[in-house]
Amino acid sequence: MQITKTEFRKYDKGGNIKGFCRVVFDDCFAIETRLIQGKNGVFVAFPDHRNKEGKYSQQAYPTTKEIRSAIIDAVLKAYKEA
Template sequence: MPKAQAKVTAPTPAPDTPLPVEYAVRIYPVKDSKYTLANANVDINGIFAIRGVKIIRGENGPFVAMPQYKDGHGDYHDICFPCTKEARQQFNETVLNAYEQSLRQGQQQDNAPPMEQSM
């Protein structure tokens, strides 16, 4: 027996006027992990939050993995996800850019001389 679903639509602008999407991404580097490079929390337009996004080391470079659950058959399914290819691409690029920026900031802090020497 399928679960009951209600489809509720919010007022939307004209179809040719896309809503601007603003992401606030916080990166939490992971040390001592073979595959996970970092965890991320993402707030979308200040009204929707996604926790538990992962940046994973892949053969073709890092990629974004959404929060998942494992079903009774051992298969993994995303809990939340962008619904269009374009939205997924924008989300992934934003998270990966934030990750790369956090790496650069970390390198700058590592290369900075101690405070007493810089005065």
């Protein structure tokens, strides 16, 4: 699976969220990530969902270090170019 497109949208309404990035794989599957300013710099947050008990669970996430690194690198590159 290859990353074929990234679309970054800045979020200028304050808070820790820097923006949202759609990452497209093989021109046929996409996930929406968030870029968040943390204490130690920015990080990529993958899609999650809060259940009835208020706990979060991830909805989509990379299963290998290689694809995680590729996604993070693509999102950070799109952020810097935006």
